[in-house]
Amino acid sequence: MPRAKRKTRRANDRMPEYFIFEIAKWEPYYLFSLSADKHKEEFYSEYAGFEIKAICIFPEKLKGREATFDVTGRRDGLMPLSEHTQNWEPKGVGELELSPTYGRFYTSIPQDSLDFMSSSFSQGHFRFILLYGPSLKRSKSLCTEMQFKQSVDLEDY
Numbered sequence: 001m002p003r004a005k006r007k008t009r010r011a012n013d014r015m016p017e018y019f020i021f022e023i024a025k026w027e028p029y030y031l032f033s034l035s036a037d038k039h040k041e042e043f044y045s046e047y048a049g050f051e052i053k054a055i056c057i058f059p060e061k062l063k064g065r066e067a068t069f070d071v072t073g074r075r076d077g078l079m080p081l082s083e084h085t086q087n088w089e090p091k092g093v094g095e096l097e098l099s100p101t102y103g104r105f106y107t108s109i110p111q112d113s114l115d116f117m118s119s120s121f122s123q124g125h126f127r128f129i130l131l132y133g134p135s136l137k138r139s140k141s142l143c144t145e146m147q148f149k150q151s152v153d154l155e156d157y
Helices: 113-122
Strands: 016-034 044-058 066-074 094-098 103-110 128-134 140-143 145-149
Touching: 016 066, 044 113, 066 113, 094 128, 103 113
Parallel strands: 066 103
Antiparallel strands: 016 044, 016 128, 044 066, 094 103, 094 140, 128 140, 128 145
């Protein structure tokens, strides 16, 4: 007797939602070193960015969970795709991992945006981070949008 087809849900089938975090503290970081990757063409590695500690305030079921955001600048962040990767499409801007005991978000932004971000943080213009992506599955979401804002009205979400 043939088996019944089993329905599976993929990550992109989950309902998208906003995850809103209030920034508790931030600090910039910078690293310049010799490249440890023997297969890279560059001799040096450079990493500049921000580590941000934030607390989830929306949705209600995730309220109070803490997360660390790693926002790193990339020099090739907006470069056109090479011929070798012509069919590649980005799937997200970063991955949110938010379990009851651990929270992390990894993302890269264009290196040119770091000056604006640093200035805005220093002047207190950024107080909230909004992420948009599929609902959490196994405590993870591959987010498709990230916003930094000075104010947020939770009734809008």
